[in-house]
Amino acid sequence: MMEGLGAGKSDYTIQATGDIEKVGGRLGGLPVTTGPGDQVSGSTANGTVWGKSDGFRIYGGIKSISLENPDHVQVHTGAIAGGPDDDHGDLCEVVVRAEKVEFISGQGPGEGALELEIEHDIRGGQSEHTSLRLPTGATRNIGVAIDNFKVPRSGSEPKTIVTKITEREPPRDWFTGAPDEGSEPVDITLACDNPQQVTNTVPIDSDRGNPGKVKVYYTIDDLDD
Template sequence: MANPKHYVVLEGLGAGKSDYTIQATGDIEKVGGRLGGLPVTTGPADQVSGSTADGTVWGKSDGYRIYGGIKSISLENPDHVQVHMGTIAGEPDDDHGDLCEVVVRAEKVEFISGQGPGEGALELDIEHDIRGGQSEHTSLRLPTGSTRNLGVAIDNFKVPRSGSEPKTIVTKITEREPPRDWFTGTPDEGSEPVDITLACDNPQQVTNTVPIDSDRGNPGKVKVYYTIDDLDD
């Protein structure tokens, strides 16, 4: 069998479940351990037959290696699943030399300031946008002074082992009052870039503190923690 060319990770979000079907142009292999920077599990409910995989994802993640191209991914409950896809580095047909694959992840968010005492949690919409790459959105409610784990894989990049590649993450924050609070204000927003360097065998943690402008005279700050590391298949 030839080497796998792609991977698919289906990450379950919160409570609930979703059935899914993956179809490819070649064989599909269910794997455990880590894939695409995420821990993945195997279970008897997930079935693979040649180029088709059928399964159910709950609160963890299911991972597959694809020997060929990805034809389709069907989800019963798309709101419950975050789909991560990428190529697997080091293939014989790769004409870029000796490469590693580096994943950029948003690991944690810290709401430093932006809400007055007793005003409750705010709704935060966070966009992690890698220039020249992909972006991911995260939505959550968080009171001032609190921290929340994210664990979101944003994008994967092939990087020469003998070099490095600069990238920029633009973190965009939209902050708004929950509708059931005493009043609903217009959303407050902020955006801040941070430069990162992708390199093999060089794990890093980078933070980006985003100032939030407010038309109510109550500016805030949100800090997002990112990690950059090799994929461990």
């Protein structure tokens, strides 16, 4: 699967030892397109990817993958859930959820709370946004599903959640301080029959000398259990 990253684009060429088949639908939790600009001839595929993803089924091995702009493409290889010949009885559905956020540190004594906007971004999947007010020392429930993935029962699939925090100033401080921000990735593993809780502690920079820190709790669960 050729996953386009950001706004840039890249031409690519795939060469295999056997035939290549263009596929659509959803691979590894990511929608893939079947546009006319992607050409397959025997054991060679040529195309351009940007902003979306192109999916292929390769019979045999991969001889080479050439990328015009490697910074704009993430290449995924191997057995990926959602291929055209998958037996859905051998797959489970795994959901990733953001459950709660905990105040760790930050803010002056006069403010008393963090005004947060939280983005939960699964690379190769969906993202969700949460807005809430987090008082000093408190924990607040989030309780949102970020994305669901089909995962082979005989294997697992790695993913990365990037937690992005924006701490907004209250209205009375709009002219004295800019929003404070922080971002932190955390690696997760999707697998059947393996419920997990993962935490991500995100530092929040500050232009006023009072940096903060919050901890976000995620759960990963098999919906088929």
